[in-house]
Amino acid sequence: MRLITTLCALLALTIGVFQLERERVGIPRTNTFVGSTPVSVYGTGPGPAVVIAHGFAGSRQLMEG
Structure with missing residues (x-):
């Protein structure tokens, strides 16, 4: 069951x-x-x-995505 959950999470992340x-x-x-x-x-x-x-470090990447 844990493997199925992990695979579903990876699929959702990829999509x-x-x-x-x-x-x-x-x-x-x-x-x-x-x-x-x-x-x-x-x-x-x-x-x-x-x-x-925006003035926080790393915010450029957050604002782009």
């Missing part, structure tokens, strides 16, 4: 990661700096810029 990552496919991303602050610019289409600022 979840796949669904999150496939949303980024085809969206160009440029990493740069504004002063000493690292920024990521997504997309190239016309439209207003959206700024998301």
Whole structure:
């Protein structure tokens, strides 16, 4: 029973990661700096810029996913 639970959890994790990552496919991303602050610019289409600022370590990875 424990093996089945573990396999189901791994399957759910794999499906979840796949669904999150496939949303980024085809969206160009440029990493740069504004002063000493690292920024990521997504997309190239016309439209207003959206700024998301967060100050905790590792937050960039959380905000992307």
